[in-house]
Amino acid sequence: MPINLSNVSLPVKLLFSGYLMIIAIGYGMATIQILVTHGMADGKFGLSIQDIVYSYYGNRSGSHLESKLNGSMKANAPEQDRFALIQWVRSGAGERDYLDHAKAIFDTRCVPCHNADAGGLPDFSRLDNINKYTHPDSGATLASLARVSHIHLFGIVFIFMFVGGIFSLTSGVPLAIKCTAIVTPFVFLLLDIASWWLTKLNPHFAWLVILGGAGLAMAFVFMWVVSMYEMWVLPRYLRR
Structure with a gap:
């Protein structure tokens, strides 16, 4: 019998589930951090295009x-x-x-x-x-963009490598959808990082930041929900 999330041993399910739960909490905390930093760039709570322009291009x-x-x-x-x-x-x-x-x-x-x-x-x-801060606001510096970019590239790629690895063991997802879901976060991660630099050059690229972040979030939620479902809910139906 091929190994999948519905038939792996209980210790492995607990290991995978513990990782997914902690990563989900971390993702939520990262969202809160964005809302209280970038989301307040225009003085109003909530992330908007204007917040992104102020954060990267500057006011x-x-x-x-x-x-x-x-x-x-x-x-x-x-x-x-x-x-x-x-x-x-x-x-x-x-x-x-x-x-x-x-x-x-x-x-x-x-x-x-x-x-x-x-x-x-x-x-x-x-x-x-x-x-140093009384001059016109030109947004994020090139040094800060380079620092944050390499941190995100190294950190987030490991998160999705493990999330995607767990998700790859699902059995009820068609192969085409599974492959698309696994590749999607890496594509949107590159788009997200690139959009910061593009917005620094031109504020009209700010919408790409929203698109990149939204793509990462949707891929994460999809793989997380399906993986948890196949580990804990699907086996109950299979035993009926």
Whole structure:
């Protein structure tokens, strides 16, 4: 009898199911992380095309600091403080005005998180560091895109290698559909990564980011549901 998900031993089912459950939770946490980072780029909760444009291409009508104050950092300071910092940037981000007015706001609202001990966050206790963010917002840097791209390529490809490996043991899925489902996430992963770089060059490619992410999600959900069904539900029907 050929080995498939409906007749593998209980330990193997538990191993596969445990992996699929943890990966599903991780996928959900990744979605939440996207919503509270990229999804707040325009200052409104929920991922939109505008969020993607701001994240990768940038909001070039204003500075990077202004984009953050009106976007993902909006909830961290009252409107009057955000307005004062934006006005300081638009008036030239001068040192005298910084010392007289802006510094106190930065020290109160920003420095508790953005300090020398914050790790990956910029240190806003120093004016020279702040000035790096007072220029027009050009979105993600090439260095950050390269870093995130290689992390996603190496990480997500392993996730779908194992998910696809488990799914390949299904018995009730036609071969053509099975092969398509297994290949689909790799195609959409490449599309997803490429869309970040294309959107950096031109905001009209932002819709490709949505398409790439949606394709990955649909392939994952399909393979996950079918695999769990054949391990735990299908054997009950076969015994009848």
